[in-house]
Amino acid sequence: MFRWLIGTIALSMMASGALAADPVEIHIGYLGHAGVKSTLSLVQQPADNDGIAGARLAIEDNNTTGKFLNQRFTLDEVKVKDSDDVAKIATDLAAHNDYIITDLPADALLKVADALRDRGTVLLNAGAIDDRLREQDCRGNVIHVAPTRSMLADALGQYLVWKQWKRWLLVSGSHDQDKLYADALRRAATRFGAKIVQERTFEDTGGARRTDSGVTLIQRQMPVFTQQAPAYDVLVAADESEVFANYLPYRTWDPRPVAGSAGLVPTSWDAAHDQWGAVQIQNRFVKLNMRRMTALDMQAWTAARMIGEATSRTNSGDPKKVIAFLKSPDFSIAAFKGTRLTLRDWNLQLRQPILLADGRMVVSVSPQEGFLHQVSELDTLGVDRPETKCKLQ
Amino acid sequence: MWRRCLLTGMLVWLAATPASAFVAYVSNEKGNTVTVIDTNSWTVTKTIKVGQRPRGIEFSRDGKFVMVAVGDDDTIQVIDTKTQEIVDTLPSGPDPELFTQDAAGKTMYVANENDNTVTVIDLEKRARIGDIQVGVEPEGMTISPDGKILINTSETTNMAHFIDTTTRQIVANVLVDSRPRFAQFKHDGSELWVSSEIGGTVSIIDPVKHVVTGKVTFEIPGLRNEAIQPVGIGMTKDDKIAFVALGPANRVAVVDATTHKVLKYLLVGQRVWHMDFTPDEKYLMVTNGVSNDVSVIDIASQKVIKTIQVGELPWGITIAQP
Numbered sequence: 001m002f003r004w005l006i007g008t009i010a011l012s013m014m015a016s017g018a019l020a021a022d023p024v025e026i027h028i029g030y031l032g033h034a035g036v037k038s039t040l041s042l043v044q045q046p047a048d049n050d051g052i053a054g055a056r057l058a059i060e061d062n063n064t065t066g067k068f069l070n071q072r073f074t075l076d077e078v079k080v081k082d083s084d085d086v087a088k089i090a091t092d093l094a095a096h097n098d099y100i101i102t103d104l105p106a107d108a109l110l111k112v113a114d115a116l117r118d119r120g121t122v123l124l125n126a127g128a129i130d131d132r133l134r135e136q137d138c139r140g141n142v143i144h145v146a147p148t149r150s151m152l153a154d155a156l157g158q159y160l161v162w163k164q165w166k167r168w169l170l171v172s173g174s175h176d177q178d179k180l181y182a183d184a185l186r187r188a189a190t191r192f193g194a195k196i197v198q199e200r201t202f203e204d205t206g207g208a209r210r211t212d213s214g215v216t217l218i219q220r221q222m223p224v225f226t227q228q229a230p231a232y233d234v235l236v237a238a239d240e241s242e243v244f245a246n247y248l249p250y251r252t253w254d255p256r257p258v259a260g261s262a263g264l265v266p267t268s269w270d271a272a273h274d275q276w277g278a279v280q281i282q283n284r285f286v287k288l289n290m291r292r293m294t295a296l297d298m299q300a301w302t303a304a305r306m307i308g309e310a311t312s313r314t315n316s317g318d319p320k321k322v323i324a325f326l327k328s329p330d331f332s333i334a335a336f337k338g339t340r341l342t343l344r345d346w347n348l349q350l351r352q353p354i355l356l357a358d359g360r361m362v363v364s365v366s367p368q369e370g371f372l373h374q375v376s377e378l379d380t381l382g383v384d385r386p387e388t389k390c391k392l393q
Numbered sequence: 394m395w396r397r398c399l400l401t402g403m404l405v406w407l408a409a410t411p412a413s414a415f416v417a418y419v420s421n422e423k424g425n426t427v428t429v430i431d432t433n434s435w436t437v438t439k440t441i442k443v444g445q446r447p448r449g450i451e452f453s454r455d456g457k458f459v460m461v462a463v464g465d466d467d468t469i470q471v472i473d474t475k476t477q478e479i480v481d482t483l484p485s486g487p488d489p490e491l492f493t494q495d496a497a498g499k500t501m502y503v504a505n506e507n508d509n510t511v512t513v514i515d516l517e518k519r520a521r522i523g524d525i526q527v528g529v530e531p532e533g534m535t536i537s538p539d540g541k542i543l544i545n546t547s548e549t550t551n552m553a554h555f556i557d558t559t560t561r562q563i564v565a566n567v568l569v570d571s572r573p574r575f576a577q578f579k580h581d582g583s584e585l586w587v588s589s590e591i592g593g594t595v596s597i598i599d600p601v602k603h604v605v606t607g608k609v610t611f612e613i614p615g616l617r618n619e620a621i622q623p624v625g626i627g628m629t630k631d632d633k634i635a636f637v638a639l640g641p642a643n644r645v646a647v648v649d650a651t652t653h654k655v656l657k658y659l660l661v662g663q664r665v666w667h668m669d670f671t672p673d674e675k676y677l678m679v680t681n682g683v684s685n686d687v688s689v690i691d692i693a694s695q696k697v698i699k700t701i702q703v704g705e706l707p708w709g710i711t712i713a714q715p
Contacts, residue, residue, distance in 0.1 A: 061529045064509060065550040068528065068566040277548065277572075280488075280506050280530050305549075312551070312568060334549070334571040334591040338641075339619040377617060 023072040024317035026062075028304055029097035030055050031090055031112065032127070033104055034079040040246040044359075046294065051103045051126060052077055053289040054297030055304045057281075060288065062308030069312055075304070080108070087115035094121040098319035101303045103127030103296065106137070113139040122323050124303035127296060130180070131383060134347040138390035143326065144349045145303040149184040151382035152266040155354030155366035156236075156259055157188030158380070162368045165233035165257070166194045169226070171248075172238035174203045181238035185260065192371075197230045202244045222251035229254065236260045263358065266366070269298030270357035275365075278336035302335050302350070309333050338365070339378070347390040351378035415671045416474070417678055417712040418459045419687055420447035421704030427461055428703040429477060432671055432678075432712065435689060435699050439477050443470055449491040450709035453516070454498025459711060462489035462503070469503065474713075484521040486512035491575075493534040493543070495558070502543055504531035511545050513561065525561050527554045533576040533587065537600060546573035546587055553587050553598060565603035569596040575667075577626040577635075579650065588623035588637060595623050595637055597653060609653050611639060611646055625667035627677055629692070636690070638665040638679055645679055645688075647695055659697055661688035669712045680707040 036046045047053070055075055062073040076097050080086050086104065090112040093100060100116075101124045102109055109128055116123070123142045125133065131148045133139075160168070168189060172182035182199075189196050202225070226235065226248070235252055237260040239245035245261035257263055271292035274282065281301070285293040293301075310322045310331060325331055327348070332340035337353045344351060356364045371380040379385070414433035420443075421428060427447060429439040444463030452459055452474075459472040462485065469489055471481040485492070488507040494500065494516070501514040511531055513523035528550025535544045536558070543556040546569070553576060555565040570592020577586045578600070585598040586609075595609040611621045622640030628650060629635070635648040644658040645665060662681025665688075670677050677690040680703075687707060689699035 061549055064529045065547075065552070068550070068552060068554075068563070069568075277506075277530065280548075283488075283507055309551075309571075315568075332571060332591070340571060340591045340593070376619065378619075 021070060023070045026071060026073045026311055026317055027097040028073060028075050028307055029093040029100040030075055030077045031093060031100050031102045031104060032079050034081045039242045047291055050294055051296040051300040054301035055101055057285050057288050058301040058304030061305065065308065065312055069315060071311055073308060087111045091115055094119055099124060099307050101126050101300055106130040106133055110137060113142050117141055126299040126303045134349045135383060135389040138347045138392060140392045146299045147268050147352060147354060148382050149181055150187060152354060153184035153188040154381045156266040156356060157192045157194060158366045158368040158371050159356050159364050160234055160259060161192045161194055167232045168194055168196050168234055168236045169229050169232040170196045170199045170236050172201055173241050173243050174201055175241040177240040178238050181240050185236055185238055197232045204241065204243045218247045219251060222247050223253045227253035232256060234259055237262055264356050264363055266354050266356055267295045268352060268354065269293060269295040270355050270362055272357060272360060273355055273362045276336050276338040281336055306333050346385050346388050351376060354381060415712050415714060417710055418450055419680060419703050419707050420450040420461050420709040421706055422446055422448055422708040423706035424704030426704040430701060435701055440704060441472060441477055448708045451711045452713040454494055456713050462492060464488045464490055483514055483519055486510060490532060491534045493536050495536060496540050502534055504534050504545060506530050523561055525556055528552050532574050535576040535578055537578055538580060538582040544576045544585060546576050548572045555603060567598055567603050567605060570594045574624050575626050577628055579628060579632040580630055581632055586626050588626055590622045590624055590640065593618060593621045607653050609648055611655060613642060613644065613658055616642055627668045627670060629674060636668060636677055638668055640664055657695065659690060661697060662686045667709050669710045671712050672714065678710055678712060680710050682706050682708060
């Protein structure tokens with residue numbers, strides 16, 4: 001009986017082999033965090049599938065290519081809550097998936113990276129922008145697709161300096177990530193020759209982001225908060241927590257532009273970006289997801305496309321070969337940014353141009369003209385090789 | 394005296410220029426216009442208003458019409474070369490960019506960037522007669538000299554698809570470097586050249602074995618690698634010399650088509666896109682997207698001899714008898 005069964009299997013394998021070999025299956029996991037952050041602007045409120053929607057589009061794109069190479073890509077999506085044991089969930093996900101795209105806070109990502117270290121599963125960080133993940137806390141099994149805070153701050157800093165807006169009034173929020181962003185902006189000012197004329201902190205005293213009589217009060221608060229500042233060209237706001245920055249444009253005491261967390265914002269993607277063939281992916285994305293594409297969507301798309309690209313280049317379903325190719329100098333990916341994106345070999349951070357968008361239009365793309373580098377102009381953004389604290393292992 | 398001398402000089406120069414007056418049509422992607430240039434005087438003779446985002450542009454085989462893909466209007470417009478006015482449109486499918494025709498001028502194949510298809514159009518009936526599913530973001534289109542194989546390149550799939558023109562089935566897929574944009578056969582059919590904009594190379598493909606046999610690589614001192622983005626390709630009829638437009642490198646590479654080595658780089662305008670030869674092959678005209686002009690290259694001396702201002706963001710170009 002048992003032998004008969006084996007015989008049948010062998011026969012069916014031969015039969016299918018005669019028709020067409022079964023496609024090579026490439027399984028990609030997506031590990032995101034549950035719940036979306038609350039934003040000041042209703043139109044910027046992320047969708048439930050923020051990020052995942054981008055990965056889904058990349059899986060479609062990979063499969064269109066895959067049908068010519070007999071490769072098939074799947075996406076296995078899991079969301080974790082703060083109370084969940086993220087390491088255990090990731091280990092379960094890694095049992096069926098060779099690669100995991102993550103959208104997790106820094107500490108959770110490190111837990112997952114360490115839990116999966118011995119399995120050889122590679123993580124593609126699409127969500128966390130913390131520099132420490134690429135510096136003192138870097139890991140050999142984490143590829144960073146999201147830009148860092150310092151890359152974002154440098155992209156903005158280069159433009160403001162190019163524009164000759166060199167006197168900055170820096171206003172930062174009172175939460176930890178606001179302070180980290182303010183650090184990155186200070187660093188950018190020093191690197192590119194801008195001057196922070198004064199710093200102010202906007203304390204988060206709690207309170208709802210949406211109120212029926214909100215505007216009247218804000219209109220009185222913001223001018224008062226920004227008055228009596230020394231002469232400055234631009235107000236730079238560090239407010240990742242979405243507490244105040246979007247209240248600033250048009251409400252500053254002095255008539256000055258706002259940049260950073262509101263006004264002119266550095267970002268990896270914007271729904272208005274249409275250069276370098278980008279309109280094609282924007283159209284594909286809207287068709288598939290019935291909404292516009294965000295930066296997180298693009299970061300997840302790029303992560304899943306990187307796996308697709310390396311799989312088609314190596315023509316292999318063997319993760320070891322694919323990962324070796326991803327980390328090799330031959331790897332590059334096209335992502336509608338006008339140049340090929342490559343990995344920094346010292347910390348596995350994806351080099352990428354950064355868009356500067358105002359919510360309606362893409363105003364500019366950094367690196368700016370004239371910011372030169374001996375290896376790649378993209379390395380004028382963020383922490384460069386000589387300064388790195390990363391020792392990959 | 395000086396003026397007379399100059400005048401005489403000009404007359405001599407004019408007399409020396411052979412009566413090879415051709416007409417070049419340039420599509421201006423942002424201007425929504427087509428610029429008409431007389432190649433005898435190198436002057437703009439007319440600017441034709443067309444649909445939105447004109448890019449791919451080509452003469453019909455009989456020379457009576459110029460067809461221009463206006464991507465944002467989802468159609469191809471037909472310009473009568475006698476009146477230089479739009480007389481018709483073709484059912485191209487969504488977002489047409491580049492297209493090619495068979496030798497008889499009866500069938501047209503259009504790359505539709507938005508829905509991963511190549512649309513087949515009967516030019517006599519002006520009707521859409523079929524679709525072929527290809528990779529993500531189809532772009533470059535060409536047909537083999539014997540008319541049997543249609544080539545389409547797909548920008549995100551990174552392949553050259555070989556399509557049998559009789560069965561309209563894909564017979565082979567060849568992986569090339571990132572973002573393949575343009576495909577060009579040698580006139581003897583021995584090689585297919587495919588430019589990869591982001592990869593920064595031109596792949597040489599054996600059209601029989603369907604394998605990449607070599608690559609043209611580019612290196613320009615003082616210019617960072619990422620700025621070298623090959624797009625348009627032009628091949629002389631004797632298959633000896635190829636010209637490759639290098640996008641934001643602002644140069645056209647002159648390539649020995651036998652050894653696949655770059656012979657020299659010609660500085661042209663900013664962000665050079667596409668090109669076409671005058672039918673006598675004395676000149677090559679290239680479009681410069683960012684500087685809004687067209688550079689004229691003298692083939693014999695391999696020098697840029699002229700720059701002509703055109704419309705906003707010139708993209709494609711086609712040249713033929715008036």
